Amino acid sequence: MGGRRLALPAGVVALALAGGLVWGLWLRHTGDDLGDECGGTLAVEEAREFFGGADLEVRGRTEDATGYPVDPAGHQTLRCSVLTRGGSGGPVLRLVVRPRAAYRFSGAAERAEAVPLGHGWSGSFDGGDPGGPSAAVLLACEPEAGDGLLVQAEATAGEDELSARQRLQVARLATESARRAKDAYGCEGRPGGRPDAVPRNLAPALRPVARAQGTCAGVLTAADAARLRVTTVWERPGGRALTESCALNRGRLGLFRLTASYGPPADQEIELSTGYEPEGDTVTLRITCPAPIGLAYFQLVRTADAGPDGEVRRHATADRGELDDLLDAFIEASARRHGCQP
Structure with missing residues (x-):
């Protein structure tokens, strides 16, 4: 064409x-x-x-x-x-x-x-x-x-x-x-519709983990949440945004931040990370998606937050198997919304 x-x-x-x-x-x-x-x-x-x-x-x-x-x-x-x-x-x-x-x-x-x-x-x-x-x-x-x-x-x-x-x-x-x-x-892509509204409130929602319904939906089972001691999530609406994130917390104490980038934002993240090995508190993975997305890039970070004693440190598990499983679950949920197969 x-x-x-x-x-x-x-x-x-x-x-x-x-x-x-x-x-x-x-x-x-x-x-x-x-x-x-x-x-x-x-x-x-x-x-x-x-x-x-x-x-x-x-x-x-x-x-x-x-x-x-x-x-x-x-x-x-x-x-x-x-x-x-x-x-x-x-x-x-x-x-x-x-x-x-x-x-x-x-x-x-x-x-x-x-x-x-x-x-x-x-x-x-x-x-x-x-x-x-x-x-x-x-x-x-x-x-x-x-x-x-x-x-x-x-x-x-x-x-x-x-x-x-x-x-x-x-x-x-x-x-x-x-x-x-x-x-x-001469593009073959099928355009979407003309918007009739845009959101006014763009702030993330803090919800109990069992009630996650947006970007954190489907990431944790009840057993996973209990084992990792995750009780709440910060999330935005799920859909086909080109970049999206999910934060997993213990109350308001930050534990994990998961981010997905699709298409050009993924290209950018990959370009910026080239030549750098992720630190032990970061796990990344990329997958291939149908056009126009091409590449998708996913990242899990163990976040540092101030505990009850005021000391800023990482409070979540460092077990690599747990981190890999958590990132895989996020990828499965996010990629499905974007038409990708992990």
Whole structure:
């Protein structure tokens, strides 16, 4: 299947080849017809709704994974900013479209504080405290490096400065721009739906271990919890967030933290850990998943916390067999939600 590569205008390419001096050049466009902006991926109507129908200005550039416009491997990233025409000091919407294989920090996708975007997407929504809200979705796209596209949207204003409608529009900008990217790049992935709501309360829930129903669900049996002396969990809603975590505790005393990363966040974690052996209090494992996820990376950490005597130390078992079994149970539960086979 043929796909369309992100391409710089000829004049910009010529300057780049001449000296590579234009990597920071933003191409600026205004007007009513902005449908071709951002490589044809910008969901213009969603952006207009965010700004209440105001006239828009779009600034965009194409760069490789390291921030420069020419990448021999073709891992080009599209970056666009949307603001009101002539506006200054107000909120700015930012859209990023990049191949899954382009290694770069992944924004909302990598934040364990984010929650599943839902609506049929492999994606995350982050309220942005103390920054602005952001959303990221992953779309299967065989023509692109890594068989996928990561589409991210964020607003620069703080969460308290935005209305509930504007928070929702950030998520919609990500999903509907991904839908346009499917056509622009010839992707075979099936997009999810247009969100009709996003969570307002993103704080983790503290629950008795027997009542775990989100990211900690299915990790411990009653016998396991009794043996490891785990009584409570900190968890967020379970789903297909690109990064998720589960904390196991004894009351409020932290014992274990389990984290799962899918797709670009997994690539990032693997890249950062290359050449480093995990410490004895950390256990990691990676598995292969169907496109667009590709790789998933899982980590268990024995957390250090202050005990009743005030001394900060690790209170959980260090038995490697127990740690391996615990990580395996977390992988089984998390991977199943994401369509992966451990």
